[in-house]
Amino acid sequence: MARVVVDVMPKPEILDPQGQAVANALPRLGFDGVTAVRQGKHFELEVADDVDDATLAKIAESFLANPVIEDWTVRRVEA
Amino acid sequence: MRVGVVTFPGTLDDVDAQRAVRYADGEAVPLWHGDHDLQGVDAVIVPGGFSYGDYLRAGAIARFAPVMREVVEAANKGMPVLGICNGFQVLTEAHLLPGALTRNHKLHFVCRDQWLRVENTSTAWTTRYDRDAEILVPLKSGEGGYQADDDTLKQLEDEHRVVFRYVGENPNGSRNDIAGITNARGNVVGLMPHPEHAVDALTGPTDDGLGMFLSLLDTVVKA
Numbered sequence: 001m002a003r004v005v006v007d008v009m010p011k012p013e014i015l016d017p018q019g020q021a022v023a024n025a026l027p028r029l030g031f032d033g034v035t036a037v038r039q040g041k042h043f044e045l046e047v048a049d050d051v052d053d054a055t056l057a058k059i060a061e062s063f064l065a066n067p068v069i070e071d072w073t074v075r076r077v078e079a
Numbered sequence: 080m081r082v083g084v085v086t087f088p089g090t091l092d093d094v095d096a097q098r099a100v101r102y103a104d105g106e107a108v109p110l111w112h113g114d115h116d117l118q119g120v121d122a123v124i125v126p127g128g129f130s131y132g133d134y135l136r137a138g139a140i141a142r143f144a145p146v147m148r149e150v151v152e153a154a155n156k157g158m159p160v161l162g163i164c165n166g167f168q169v170l171t172e173a174h175l176l177p178g179a180l181t182r183n184h185k186l187h188f189v190c191r192d193q194w195l196r197v198e199n200t201s202t203a204w205t206t207r208y209d210r211d212a213e214i215l216v217p218l219k220s221g222e223g224g225y226q227a228d229d230d231t232l233k234q235l236e237d238e239h240r241v242v243f244r245y246v247g248e249n250p251n252g253s254r255n256d257i258a259g260i261t262n263a264r265g266n267v268v269g270l271m272p273h274p275e276h277a278v279d280a281l282t283g284p285t286d287d288g289l290g291m292f293l294s295l296l297d298t299v300v301k302a
Binding site for chain 1: 135136139143171172177178179181182183184185186224226227228252
């Protein structure tokens, strides 16, 4: 088994109201100096060893992310 | 006229969509998400709600429901398909319509009666309206912001595929004030507001939404 991490982020040009709301809340909580926040999704997949990179890319592109509005990255990590 | 109305786990507005079909003298045929069967209907409505709890992204999981394969196949052959609210989100996820729907720009769930302008009256679902007619129907959604890249937006505008546009203040940050669009062929329409909740002045703000279902009747009878 291998652990695979897929990160999905809104594209830079897409408005991210959730990230903006987080950024706006920080000064109110007394945390200064954070100028921007973008909010995305983080998936941890446990996959069999014979699942290849092309399949993982397909999972990310066709399902975990919507490429119209989101960018994605796939990486294998130490479990 | 037999019109299928899809029900997924978490769908809310299937019953009102069925009622709207009956108001237009059609027969409403419930379609179950797990069936590979459209039961010989003339058209399909993908109604609003929160299919699969909006898990992952609104519409992302519903798109892979068994019945959707049949809906996509039929739509590509020209069958009229209407996606309302969550149904619009499902149709974009299924690539029947371009773009995507994102979180409202002010993060509030918007629930109000909304004026729309009908800008395309040649789709399967809008022939009964006068061009640029303004209609009042409910809007109730948290992820109704229409997003598409500049090239897609330009294509939609150039080809007059923006069917409905918000009138007045933009309620959710949709690009170009877009409330609803159609595919190139004009048989598939998706919109965030709810025409099926506005078919009788007794239960809705107006009966302005009924025109969509009567338009479908004309389309099916002509076919």
